[in-house]
Amino acid sequence: MYKSIIRPWLFRIDAEKIHNQIITMLHVYRHLPPVKGLIRSAYRPKAAPFQWQNLTFGNRVGLSAGFDKEASCFDELSDLGFGFLEVGTVTPEKVAGNPSPRIFRLPQDHALVSRTGFNNPGKAAVLENLKRKRNGKYILGVNINSNHPADEALAVAEVTDLYDTFSTYADYYTINWGSIAPEILGTILTALTDEKQHVRKPVLLKLPADIPLEKLDGIINFACQHHVSGFIATGPTQDRSLLIHSSQSEITQVGAGGISGLPVIHKSVEVVKYLSAHAPKDMLIIGAGGVMTPLEAHNMLKAGAHLVQIYSAFIYEGPGIVKRIAEALPSQQK
16 A cells, blocks of 8 residues: 555655654654554564674664654654664754755655755754663664764764763664764774773764775774774665666756665675675674665675665655565574
8 A cells, every 4th residue: 555555645745845744743653652552563573683792683674874863753663663773863063954955766766865964953952862762672873973074183072972972872873984084083983992991882884885895805904993893884875877767867857966775785785795704703784775675685684784774665665664574584693
């Protein structure tokens, strides 16, 4: 019903506008206990948990950062069956982001194009929202960044402060590779090593889809040197040649932005495969980018991922996709 009736109606509305309306609906849903009970019962997957270090993921399917930038509805989203959720990206101060429209759909390619620009309400608002976390119900990640990524002193101070501020609620942290210069990121991670002596929360690096494979050895060595706990592979791509079903006029009309969704899957799988073969075996690998159905999720695990994250699949396949993927994946640990 979602793909035949609901999705065509939703796709008539601007992508970001309908996204905001869905978040508003989730805020209303929060106050409807009988409905919440029905949703949890209907969408809860029959899937085995996954254990990594001291974290127990309810199942192998998570929600990528970017959907709940403000950390305002992750608890409601968890009712749809996610084993883990990631909020953000969060910066210390509010970021308005790029002008709208800034999120677009390319349905023929099952893709989204986004140029939001790290829009988020800032540390104070997100911290207040994180207080709604239900401990033990799901794993919660927070994607963090600096308002001053080119200023080493400010970037170190800001990211370490976010790490410390959210430590009561975050089960792990993510930093996007490429959003901060490697030399500054190295200093940040060195500082976080000191913070982790007290807080001990894992830090993951999220890699872009366009990262050349020949650069991965250097990134793996960087991650080992700075005590990074794992990788998320991958984020969006800028490669327009992957949009093989949309017309050139559609692509031109959409304009600049990162492409997520099905076109990214081959790049993501190749990066996951390389990481699995060359990174230390105790590092967590989360396959993201192009996971739309159980087929892509299986390919991610076959390539070496321990878990998968979705975002575009949620838009194109509907909320039932979480349960479908979770129940289709093998239960044995890697």
